[in-house]
Amino acid sequence: MASGIEKWMARAVRLSLRGFPAPNPRVGCVIVKNGEIVGEGYHDHAGAPHAESMALAMAGSSARGADVFVTLEPCAHHGRTPPCSEALVKAGVKRVWLAVPDPNPIASGGTEYLREHGIDVKVGLLADEARSANRVFLTSFEMSRPYVCLKAAVTVDGFMTREDGSSQWITGPRARSAGQRLRAEMGSVLVGWKTVQRDKPLLTARIKGVVNQPVRIVIDPHARLAGGERVFEEPGRTLWFVGKGRRTLDAQMEAPSGETFDLDWLLEAVQFQGVRGILVEGGPRTLAHFMDRGLFDSVELFVGPNQFGSGARFPWPGSPSGSLKLRAVKKIGGDVQMSFLRDF
Numbered sequence: 001m002a003s004g005i006e007k008w009m010a011r012a013v014r015l016s017l018r019g020f021p022a023p024n025p026r027v028g029c030v031i032v033k034n035g036e037i038v039g040e041g042y043h044d045h046a047g048a049p050h051a052e053s054m055a056l057a058m059a060g061s062s063a064r065g066a067d068v069f070v071t072l073e074p075c076a077h078h079g080r081t082p083p084c085s086e087a088l089v090k091a092g093v094k095r096v097w098l099a100v101p102d103p104n105p106i107a108s109g110g111t112e113y114l115r116e117h118g119i120d121v122k123v124g125l126l127a128d129e130a131r132s133a134n135r136v137f138l139t140s141f142e143m144s145r146p147y148v149c150l151k152a153a154v155t156v157d158g159f160m161t162r163e164d165g166s167s168q169w170i171t172g173p174r175a176r177s178a179g180q181r182l183r184a185e186m187g188s189v190l191v192g193w194k195t196v197q198r199d200k201p202l203l204t205a206r207i208k209g210v211v212n213q214p215v216r217i218v219i220d221p222h223a224r225l226a227g228g229e230r231v232f233e234e235p236g237r238t239l240w241f242v243g244k245g246r247r248t249l250d251a252q253m254e255a256p257s258g259e260t261f262d263l264d265w266l267l268e269a270v271q272f273q274g275v276r277g278i279l280v281e282g283g284p285r286t287l288a289h290f291m292d293r294g295l296f297d298s299v300e301l302f303v304g305p306n307q308f309g310s311g312a313r314f315p316w317p318g319s320p321s322g323s324l325k326l327r328a329v330k331k332i333g334g335d336v337q338m339s340f341l342r343d344f
Contacts, residue, residue: 008032008069009099009126011040016051016071016133019044020210022187023276025072025102025137027051031059031093033066045211050075052084056091064092071130073102073123076109085110088119095120099130103141136186136277139297145267147277148296149186150287151179152314159308160284168199170304174333179281180205182300186277188215188270191231192286193224200230203281215239215275219266219286239273241266263293288315299324299340302332 008030015028021043029051031039039062041054049057052074056063074084074096088096096119102108114121131138139147153170154160160170169176183189184205195201196218203216216231216238223242232238270278280290290296301314316324324340331337 004035005067005069005097006126008037008067009071009097010129011037012051012069012071013099013126013129013133015040015042016130018042019048020184020205020212021045021048022136022185022212022214023274025104026134027070027072028133029055029068029070031055031063031066031068033059033062038062038066047212050081050084053081053087056087059091065094068093068096069125070096071099072134073098073100073108074110074114075102075107076113077107083110083113085113088114089117093119095122097122097125099123099125099127100134100138103138135297140271140276144271145264145295146188146271146275147186147298148267148280148290149182149277149298149300150280150290150296151182151300151302152281152287153179153302153304154314155304155306155308157307157309158313159311160314162308162311170306171302171335172304172333175302175304175335175337177207178332178337179300179302180207182279183214183281184210186214186279188217188275188277189279189281190217190219190286191280192282193218193220193222195282195286196220196225196229196231202234203231204234204236214279215273217241217270217275217278219282239270241269263289263295267295284312284315291315297342298327299342301338301340303336303338305334 012028012030016026019042024043024046027043027050029041030037039055039059041051041058043051052070068088074088076083076085096114098121101123111121111123136147152160155170189203204213213236218231218238218240220240221243280287323343325343327341328339329336
């Protein structure tokens with residue numbers, strides 16, 4: 001029996017990894033009746049139907065008396081869509097197996113609602129696997145700050161830039177597409193003012209399947225940018241953080257008085273703006289600021305085959321930031337992607 005129900009939840013976890021739902025959670029749902037899947041779905045992007053709604057639409061009347069396997073507690077609030085817990089009750093499902101409770105106080109409460117309406121709810125099936133798939137969203141509530149992933153391209157001898165600060169191109173097009181995928185998965189991308197000025201980036205995710213472009217975050221503590229750079233002209237949201245003493249624009253936020261730049265304040269402000277995950281793509285100094293403060297959760301390194309011989313190296317963490325645990329190594333074209341999780 002255990003292996004059977006785990007099989008269905010494992011399917012739901014795999015489904016949850018599809019799409020780019022940031023800043024919403026990753027959710028997968030499988031509806032099973034008489035040992036067969038009659039409906040399944042996932043949350044593709046913010047504004048799209050929820051996983052349960054997609055699965056129920058596929059199942060139709062077959063959902064009555066069925067078992068539902070969902071990776072996150074069905075929501076109980078009216079947002080862009082009606083509550084999923086209410087939809088499950090109306091569909092007449094028999095039992096709901098959920099992996100992880102929803103930590104969002106606005107959306108939680110689905111378990112109680114289902115039980116109040118006579119539906120058997122089992123909590124915790126494949127919880128570790130579901131948490132891993134949804135770690136960005138869950139971390140943002142558990143840590144009261146966005147999940148922070150540090151990303152960099154480095155040469156095989158460990159340099160991010162040459163002596164003159166130039167870096168293009170360390171990796172090939174496939175690795176760069178993988179980096180843009182990370183932008184969409186995190187839901188936002190952060191750089192410092194020097195990267196904006198020197199590299200003139202768009203900071204968009206130009207890959208198939210992206211409906212909502214990531215929020216762009218620019219740190220400019222001494223107000224060196226003019227506001228006409230490419231990143232500010234792109235459609236979508238750009239949050240421009242500057243030091244005290246510069247006028248406030250709609251896309252701009254001033255740091256607290258007396259602070260050159262306070263990363264804790266920045267993360268709090270970004271979280272307030274609805275951002276759940278940040279991909280930090282800045283230069284070595286920006287990455288080092290997050291490393292030194294211990295304000296990061298994972299690192300993604302894209303290693304190219306070329307060598308610079310000298311320049312600025314990737315700022316590996318030291319005490320008190322903790323160590324890095326290698327999670328995966330993957331070859332992408334002529335480059336290698338190394339994924340690390342912070343070992344708290």
